[in-house]
Amino acid sequence: MKKETRVTHHPKVAIPPGNEALVDPIYRSVKYTYPTIESALSVDARKEGFDYTRDANPTTRQLEILCAELQGRDDSVAVATGMAAVWLAVIANLEAGDRVVFFVEGYRPIRAMARERLVRFGIEFSMLSVHDHEAIEASFKEDQTKLVVFEAPTNPMLQVPDIEKIVGFAKRNGVTTILDNTFGGLHNHGSYELDYFVHSLTKYASGHGDVMGGAVIANKDKIAKIKPWAINMGSTMDPGAAYLILRGLRTYYLRYRRHSESALTLARHLEQHTRVKRVFYPGLSSDPGNILAEKQMHDCGGVFSFDLDADGATTWAFIDALELFHTASSVGSTESLVAPVQLYFARDLSEAEAGVAQISESTVRLSVGLEHTDDLIADLEQAMAKAFA
Ligand SMILES: Cc1ncc(COP(=O)(O)O)c(C=O)c1O
Structure with missing residues (x-):
């Protein structure tokens, strides 16, 4: 076989029977064939x-x-x-x-x-x-x-x-x-x-x-x-x-549990904060969805929202001042994220609909990552101090 042909028809490496890879291969092939x-x-x-x-x-x-x-x-x-x-x-x-x-x-x-x-x-x-x-x-x-x-x-x-x-x-x-x-x-x-x-x-x-x-x-x-x-x-x-x-x-359960525990720690911290009007997290016993969530779910995940006691400009200043929480609209990954809720998720809502959805210019959503909660709380505090200075 010429080498030009060989590079298209690769040598096969078959794993002997009983000898298994512990991590399964990625089957990248688009096409599959049979001998006849x-x-x-x-x-x-x-x-x-x-x-x-x-x-x-x-x-x-x-x-x-x-x-x-x-x-x-x-x-x-x-x-x-x-x-x-x-x-x-x-x-x-x-x-x-x-x-x-x-x-x-x-x-x-x-x-x-x-x-x-x-x-x-x-x-x-x-x-x-x-x-x-x-x-x-x-x-x-x-x-x-x-x-x-x-x-x-x-x-x-x-x-x-x-x-x-x-x-x-x-x-x-x-x-x-x-x-x-x-x-x-x-x-x-x-x-x-x-x-x-x-x-x-x-x-x-x-x-x-x-x-x-x-x-x-x-x-x-x-x-x-x-x-x-x-x-x-x-x-x-x-x-x-x-x-x-x-x-x-492979790490789904470990991560989801940790996201949930950390979100609860941060939600409890913010619930007590003088600059926070309200926290929306069903893991909090004070949340209107808590009883239903406890019946329906094992844990509540790493995302929650809260209303700052502030106008829209101060809310954006708070978000911009955060250093560990990056401003982005996804959730559920290792790093913590923050999003201005009205701007990112509610531009299509009428005033009445936004009222029903409980979204205002001071609503902030956090996706709590896997960092240590002490560092995340310190970041929230330094951003509060800057925004409300
Ligand atoms: C509740 C919910 N459904 C669907 C989606 C869409 O997922 P994807 O971005 O993978 O298309 C998202 C994304 O944030 C979501 O939060």
């Missing part, structure tokens, strides 16, 4: 085999199986981002003329999906408060309402929806439930009879802020319904991303 066309068409090949990575890939499949297991369901589809996961679960379950229920307390790009995009395809929406059970039930009773998309807790104000109630209303009225469980995490809420979970794996699952991904998790029949859409739309996760997320998941 007939074997490629066999029942086993069609059921278990791999053909083309947009359809399925062994590394991505490993992540899908793990995500399903952690969330307590039997299948999942991994996609390129969390937003791709939300889109997949939504679009594969709707037809023109259907109505979807969304919430003002939710993540802004999910509201944009309804307001700016779904309407172009004849899909209507209701934008309600996640606490307004009467309106939720009334909307579910309407014939066209087919789907509800909600978060627990919500981003950015950590509101805790009553999952049992919402699922109950939905079941009685034939509405499909989609829970964006990004903030709750893969270990929470699995016991509720939700139809689909979606996650941004960009956050706690991968945990290091260096990879993007999303997953839709459900039972097999529901995944079978949506998977062809993911394949056809090409929203497939890259196997390199799947590998990094699998690696991040």
